[in-house]
Amino acid sequence: MQKRLKSRFLFCDRWLDRQSIVRNMEAFQDLIVIVLCLGLFAVMLIQLWGILIALTQPLDYKHVTAKILFVLILVELFRLLMVYLQEHSISVGVAVEVTIVSVLREVVVHGVMEISSVQTAAICGLLLILGGLLVVCAKTPHMDCISANTKFCPIVYEDRRELQNDLEFHYSRHRDENQPRV
Known part of the structure; x- marks a missing residue:
């Protein structure tokens, strides 16, 4: 028996994607x-x-x-x-x-x-x-700074995209450092 993905759910005999529904809403x-x-x-x-x-x-x-x-x-x-x-x-x-x-x-x-x-x-x-x-x-401090797990936010972001890019960079670097080396 195949498990369904968490991001999908069954509705009226069709598979609908939650992300697309949220994006549309x-x-x-x-x-x-x-x-x-x-x-x-x-x-x-x-x-x-x-x-x-x-x-x-x-x-x-x-x-x-x-x-x-x-x-x-x-x-x-x-x-x-x-x-x-x-x-x-x-x-x-x-x-x-x-x-x-x-x-x-x-x-x-x-x-x-x-x-x-x-x-x-x-x-x-x-x-x-x-x-x-x-x-x-x-x-x-702005809520984005709090969600970034920082004690304070010394950087003032002009645009939310700048913050997201910065967070993605830090998380990807953190993820790369914790990956086992082959």
Whole structure:
């Protein structure tokens, strides 16, 4: 009896390759993220047009500032999606930045004087926690460095492919050193 390979499984009397399924699903996810990016870009353009229209009319500073902050939130979300497309992981630092700008936008929209003292204390606590998380994210080495079994990552990689090539080189060298000599 022949054993089937681990990378394959039986489905509807056909052999399907798991790697090709995963590759196709990742491509589909990338397509979804690209559609989201295009949608965000369209919303940003619409909001910029609204800001230009608002500037031609009598100025309501609160309204215009809220729209500008909303565009900044959209830009940060766009950047988050771009990081996801490049690295296939969510950047916690960018997500925290988006959250901070969103909280500040809500404070500007509602006005500091209209918010109760309990809500103000809660917002201050949330901003302190988010700021602390942002500092921790900035001080923590990137997850790729941790997965490389290093205690710290002195090398800053501009591109994920550079890191993968470097890791493959080190692992292949390590594997070659441990091979029995014939």
